[in-house]
Amino acid sequence: MAGGAKPRRGGRRAPTRGAGGAGGGAAGRPTRHDGASAGRGGQPTAGRGGQPTAGRSSQPTAGRSGQPTAGRGGTPTAGRGGKPAAGRGGAAAAEPRAGAAPPPGPFRLGAIEGATPGKWIDTWHERMPRTPLDLTPLTIADQREALVGRAVDAALVRLPIDPAGLHVIRLYDEVPVVVCAADSHLTAAAELTVADLAGEVVIAPRHAPLAVEIPDAATPRFAPPDTVADAIATVAAGVGVVIVPMSLARLHHRKDVEYRPLAEGPASTVALAWRDEGAGDPLVEAFIGIVRGRTANSSRG
Template sequence: METGAEVTLRLRYVSGVSPSKWLRVWGERRPDLPLEAIVVDEAEQLAGILAGEADVAFVRLPVDTEGLHAVALWEELAVVVLPKDHPLAEAESLTLADLEGETTAPVQPEAAMTIELVAAGTGHAIVPHSVARLHRRKDVVAIPVTDAAQTQISLVWRQDRDDADIQEFVAVVRGRGAKSSRGSADDPPPMKPAKAAKLAAAERRAAAAKSGEGKGKGGTSKSGARGGRPAPRTGAGAKQRSRRRGR
């Protein structure tokens, strides 16, 4: 926490974490203490905390938590990023065995660069689902790898900086009210792997369906009729209406 003309709570977070909702809640709850949020490279995710340049950080495990408080938040499903024309690109899910013999793209300092190499055809990359979604492109697909190791996001801060302001921010992140005690039993558990895989597959299907909307003038409307006209009514109800009209 900075001292001087303006005091701020300094937050660092890795790619794939979206802190906007917590920034909004914090701004409403603590307008007296602005929150400074800066994204950092995964390789440097603890640097600011250890140097005293940041107060709290969202990190991707594993990290060395000696001298730190750490609160586990959620698990991230692993996905494989493949070129869109890859023979496995249509699969709903894959296993590590399915990827045996497949070339791995050179890992770059930034995930976006690695995924760009995947798009260029240099191989595949296994990354957290949140990272693949952040850097999604039209020329690659992300497919859940059901038996790949998951990653976990945690909130960390130094043990010697365990003050009321940081505890209030922890409460905001964990969804507790201003008067809730820490460690509430109501904290949501991490998403199960099977549910996360289904969610990722559903997102892919929804994206594919959306890309196919509006093609052609003779498409089928929500009512099941073509050309935008309502479908003709049939059945007993239609016959009764016809008799009332003298047909």
């Protein structure tokens, strides 16, 4: 016992009243409830014989300092997860928070001409406000090189693309359309067929977004235009037609051309692609989740 404590009549000793003493509760007074309780120092209160009081159950409670008090069997109290419960002193290590902060970025996204990533980019900015997204325009000619050459982390590409070393998931298909001069006889129909194009000069630009076989089509007597925009400009001059995905017809629309859907024509598929070694990258995985429609709190699936 601490010095200055005198025994009462009957041989019992009163606990000291100093703060933090062996029997100290609040303001140095012993606690009054029945169970074994810890004082501010995490030590059990003294019973009549100077021994720690036993709680109603055989399991003790943790003191404020994080040290477990001893029960009747001397066993420390287990926390909810089977580990000693941590008090204010932090004796047990705190578990890390679920989910680590994403890398600072930026996330570099490539996008083929005509792709529409706007809604996914908006969602990215909502969920990842501190991680910038850099959008890089791509052409069919350079879409694969941008990925394997690490110029971008992932890209919206137009199929077909050589899948070697890449992960590729199909996103959506685009309707093929026939672009013709505004005064062409082809504009009389709301929809065209392959048979309607017999005898027409069908222009295909270099690295054409669509490969379409038109029986009985006339062969152009000039070199293929470099781009879709150049091909549409040629059509606007009254020479031939060009078949492209609808998004490109809209992108390069001008007053002197019209376009009509091509029934039974081949669809153009837009896909998301990333490098094999990019699998597991937190920014790539975050964008994949957005594209696949996962919510911010949903697990990967």
